[in-house]
Structure formats: C-alpha cells, structure tokens
Amino acid sequence: MAEGDNRSTNLLAAETASLEEQLQGWGEVMLMADKVLRWERAWFPPAIMVTFLLLLPGLNQHGIISKYIGMAKREINKLLKQKEKKNE
Numbered sequence: 001m002a003e004g005d006n007r008s009t010n011l012l013a014a015e016t017a018s019l020e021e022q023l024q025g026w027g028e029v030m031l032m033a034d035k036v037l038r039w040e041r042a043w044f045p046p047a048i049m050v051t052f053l054l055l056l057p058g059l060n061q062h063g064i065i066s067k068y069i070g071m072a073k074r075e076i077n078k079l080l081k082q083k084e085k086k087n088e
Helices: 002-038 044-061 064-087
Strands: none
Touching: 044 064
C-alpha cells in the first residue's frame, strides 16, 4: 500500500509542478493588474480615461451610449415628477 501512496504522491507533485510552470508567466500579469486596480501610479487613471475615450465611438456605433443616456433621462424625469408631486 505504501508503494501506491508513493506513486500518487509523486503524481500529485508532478502535476503541481506542471501547473506552477504554466501559471508562472501569469504572475507578472497579475501583479500589473493589481497595480492598475489599486492605482499605485499616477498615470493609470489618465491612461484608463484615454482608453475609455477611444472606445466611445465603438460604443456609440452600437447604440449603447444612446441606450444609457435614454435610461438616465427617464430616471431624471421620474425624479423631477416625484419632486413636483411633493411640492404640490
């Protein structure tokens, strides 16, 4: 039984080492993503903003911006009507 346990342990160790090798390249990506999400550097917010601005024409082409602007207008109108009712 000890030989079977030894084989399964060796197999598990080999699989773990293989997985570690595969994921090693992603470590740099994860560190960079973490820095972006935490905004550790002053240039990240402007870089994200510039990227967003580059996406605007594509979003507008698919009608996404118009859809959300319409939703915002409806919500603002609802709030204004509620405020008018309260004032009456």
